[in-house]
Structure formats: structure tokens, C-alpha cells
Amino acid sequence: MSSAVLTYEARYEDVYRHAQSLAAGGPDWLRSLRSAALAQHQTLGIPTPKNEEWKYTPLRTVAEMDVRPAEPGSALFDVTLPSWSGSKSRIVLVNGRFDRNLSEVPAVPGLQVSSIVNALIESDGLLTLHLGKIASTEDHTFAALNTALFEDGVVVHLSKGAEVPEVLEIVHVTEGDAMIVAPRVLIVAEENSRVQIVETYVTNGNATSVTIPVTEVVVHPYANVEHVRVQDEAVTNHHIALWQVHQHRDSEYRSYNVAFGASLGRTDQNIYLDGEHIVTRLDGVVVANGDQLLDNHTKLDHAKPNCNSFEIYKQIVDDRATVVFNGKIFVHQDAQKTDAKQTNQALLLSPTATIDSKPQLEIFADDVKCTHGATVGQLEELPLFYMKQRGVPHEQAQAILVYAFAAEVLELISNDEVKHNLEARLFTKLGIED
């Protein structure tokens, strides 16, 4: 295995020293969690493309940075923090730390929002129950590093039956250069609760750090969670995330992964369907241009019978950019009557753009419906001609068609404000005016 990892240890020395000091503090459970995670990370190292999971995503630039632990961000902002829903209340984390000045937590009965630091002081049982238990750090070296390094983060807890009427927005800001920033989020939706969450990752200016977020989500029976994730960092930053969800029976979880930013952006979304009659959506809209590389891995574990999952990924690649998609669906032996649909469509807009797409279905049950389809294409001549014949100039016609291709997924987001603001952002990302 030694050939499958890069040499980087010396450049990460400060970071490891800091991780060791973190592992010496806090409650016992956290100390052992951090020590184990650091050991896992150091065993896994930073993989080379010889590692199948990182085949198309070279981490050389990440391994060759002289990195240091994340410092607290400044209080001064020249970024307008996005609010997709228009709601005044939101939770802001800067370099992984809960920012009280920038945050306004909505006051809704049954909704508790706390920083991880505070939750630790108050010995919140939720943390010991779930933190680090959902995310599988043993096969994700950056999630392991996050566990060893997070300074703070946010815990969102919905009590039984709680309903949050407004969209709960969590904004992560990365600020500064050559830092390992480890945002950490834990979301627990108790039985029969309902919430819409938008989690956004941005940078303050052209940060050149490595953001390595871990978001853990627990969805209890009959709970209904919609989770939009927007990765819109500057194209100078690196972003490598683990997003892991554990669903219990009769729950519904709909997720939308919107990836526009970062020079190298990689998100692993893993969802474990641990009960019957679960509904899961995991959709994605990915737009890469310039020299961006955006890689999304999804993994669905159908562990129990009678569950439905739907997955649509729409990917647009322009200029010299690369997009990678890997969609795993495991249907366990016990998971009869599973209905899983996966579609992944890519649009190549330039001859130097690249797409690597790999659907991966492993089915161990015999009475299931599993379908997947992957298409890679260019804009068709006829619709372009049709629009031009009506007088729409070539560039605009192309942009409208590209927009329509991606909007098909954004259309599924239930909150109209979020949907429209994301569609507007899609317009600017594609370089067109409304």
C-alpha cells in the first residue's frame, strides 16, 4: 500500500501536533474518538489515484500544501453571506467555529440549536449518542482528520413532533490560506419531526485552504427532512466532504447536492436506510468550468425491505473542467421489494471538458427493482436551431438549454425562495444574465 499514498507528513506536522493536543482534552469518549480518528487518518494517509475511490481526483495539491490548523476567522466580512430562503435567521460558522455575532437562531418550539463547544460543556447526551457514530471515518481519511481536528461546530436537534416552518440555514465560511478547516455538523430529527435545511459552504474572498466538512444526520421514524447542500466556495479553495445520513423506518429524507465551487471539490454522500418504508432522494446539480474538478460519490445502503430511493444527478462541464460521478447502491440480502432508481446525465460543453461516470449497483436480494441510466452528451443541434430561428442569439440559446437541463433538479426543491435563488445563482455560474 505504500505506493498508494503520497508523502505529505512533514507538511502536516503542525496540524497533527494540534490534533494530538485536542485529543488530550475534553470528555473521555471524545478523547478516545479523536485519538482513534487520528490513527485512522494516519493509516489511510492521503491516497494517490491508485486508490480506486480517488482514481479521478488527484490530491497532489492537497498533499503538497504546507498546512496549519484553522485559525479563528476575522469578524470583518467582505462577503455577503448567502441567504437562499430570504429568512433572517441563520447559523454561521467561520472556519468551523460557531459565530454568535453573525448567527441568529430561529425561535421555534422543539428546535434546539447549539454550538458543539456548548453542547460539550452541557454534556449533551446527543453528542455521545451520535457524534462520530454516523460518519464512517474508517474509510474516509479526511472525515477521520475532521474528527481529530474539529474545534467546534453545530448541533441541530428537533424534538419529537417538532415542525420548523421556516428554512433553517447553516452557512459555513472558510477564510484564509493554507489551513485545514474542519466544520462539523450533527443534525438529529426525532420521531415525526419536520424540517428543511440549507447548508451552504462559501469562502471569504479567494481562500486557498482545504475545507474538510463532516455532516452527520439522523432521521428517526416518521420524520421528514429536506436537506439542500450548496458548495459555492471560491475556485481557489479545496473542499473534501463527508455527508452521512442514517434513516430509520418510515422516514423521508430528500437531499439536493448543489456543487458549483472549489478548485477541487469532492463530496461523499452516504445514506443508510435502516428500516422499512423509507423514502430517500439524493439529487445533484454540478456545474464545473475553468479548471475545476468536482467529484461526487454517493452510496446508498438499502438494508431493509420496502424502501424507495430516487437519485438524479445533472452535471455540466465546460472549459477544461472535470466532473466525476460515482453512484453506489447496495441492496442487502434482507432488502426485498426495494425500488431504487438512479439517473446520471452529463452535458459536455467543450472539447477539453471531461466526465468520468461510474454507476455501481450491487444487489443481494432477489425481489427488487433497481434501474440506472447514465448519459453523456452535448447540446443537440435541433433545439439550438429552433431557438435561434426564433431570434435568440446562439450564446443565449445555449445557456437557456443548459440552464433548463440543470433546473430540472432544482425544480424539485420545495421552498420557492430557495429554488428561485438557486436558479438565479445557476444563471450567474453559467455566465448568463436573467
Added chain:
Amino acid sequence: MLEIRNLHAQVAEAGKEILRGIDLTVNPGEVHAIMGPNGSGKSTLANIIAGRDVYEVTDGSITLNGEDLLEMEPEDRAHKGVFMAFQYPVEIPGVSNTYFLRAAVNAKRKANGQDEIPTQEFMKFIRSKIELLHLPQDLLTRSVNEGFSGGEKKRNEIFQMAVLEPVLGVLDETDSGLDIDALKTVAEGVNALRSPERSFVVVTHYQRLLNYIVPDFVHILKDGKIVRSGGKELALELEEKGYGWLEENLAGAK
């Protein structure tokens, strides 16, 4: 207004010659029908006027009010007032008719040195066209042709033509696949748009459409050439005797 001279064209990739010397003059306000059997080149002619680049013009010229159309991109031709109703209108999911038409109208205005049309004024304008053509209001909010029936698609083409107010309307087999009621609706729409300044080129396989859109001239296209021209009675004669009659007639003439 529209002058076509000695037009030769082939499929750009295959290199097969489809049009072999077409001459046609269309004056303002005139309606010209182009009829012909399958493969005669009539749809190709319509598409070449509109600027589809899967066809390559190898000789001849097309001018509109003295301007060389062949030098122009399809969108520039549209800005000069060329409109083609497609035989198979294209579905564009996720883009509403209203958004699409506003983009088209504003692009045309911009090309002609005008400001963009204010949204409210535009909405009023397109609603007036909906009323003029007796079309359902939901046409405005639906995605362009998505899930439309054949008849709805053709009606939407006429609606778009009404909004874009072309000087030259080219109808490419607009009657194909329509039942008689849909055909009448479409023809009424076209008739409502007839004016002394606006000309039409109506490409059709059957005489049927010409009962409702009565042409000033009928041209019969065969093997890439206009083999006969005449008044509206030529279409009736052709309907009665069939394209086979044309064969015999031409053979006899030689």
C-alpha cells in the same frame, strides 16, 4: 421581397444534392404554396431559407428585401423578419413559452436598435395574441412544446409567429399529422396574420391545407426543381390527378 435565384444545395455531410436550381420570387402580401412528393426537396428549401446549417448551399442566392440571407446566422434572419413554423416543433423542458418568447422578442428589438419591452407591456401584448388566435391562456406558462399534442405544437408555432410578427412566414408541412379541426384552427391563425406587407411560403404535401389557406401561387417541386407553377387551381388539379399525373405530364412534355 424574397428572391431565390438558381439555388443549389446539398446535405452538408452526405454531399447529396437535394436542390438543383430553384428560382422563386415572392412579393409582399403574397402566399406561395410549394407542393411536391416526398423527397422532392420542399422541406429542405424551407430549412435553407431559415438558415439550418445541416444543409450546404453550393450555388445561387437568397435575398430578403435585397439583403443576402445566406450570409446571415439563423438568429439574424429572424431579426430581419424570417419565421419558420417547424414540421416537428422542438420540446424545451424547463423553459416557459413566455420566457422563451420574451428572450426572442427582446433579441429582435435589440438587433433593431430598440429597448427591451417592459414586462407588463409584453404580457399584455402576448395575451392579445392569445385572444386573437383563440388559444388557451395556459400556453403562456407551459414549457415550450413539452408534452404538447401534435395539434398543440402546431398551434404554438402559429402563436409564436403571431408574437414575432415576421415579414416572411415559412410553414414547413404545418398540416402534417393534424386532424381536420386542428388544421382549421391553424389555418385560421395563419389567415388572421395575413396582411399586405406579410408574405407566406407554405410547404405542403397535400392540397387539403390550401382549401383553408388559399394561395396566390402554387409551385410543384420535383427532384429539387420547380417543374410547374400556376394559380391555386394547380393544387386542385394535382389533388385530383395525383403526383403520378405529374410524371406522365412531364414525360409527355419532353
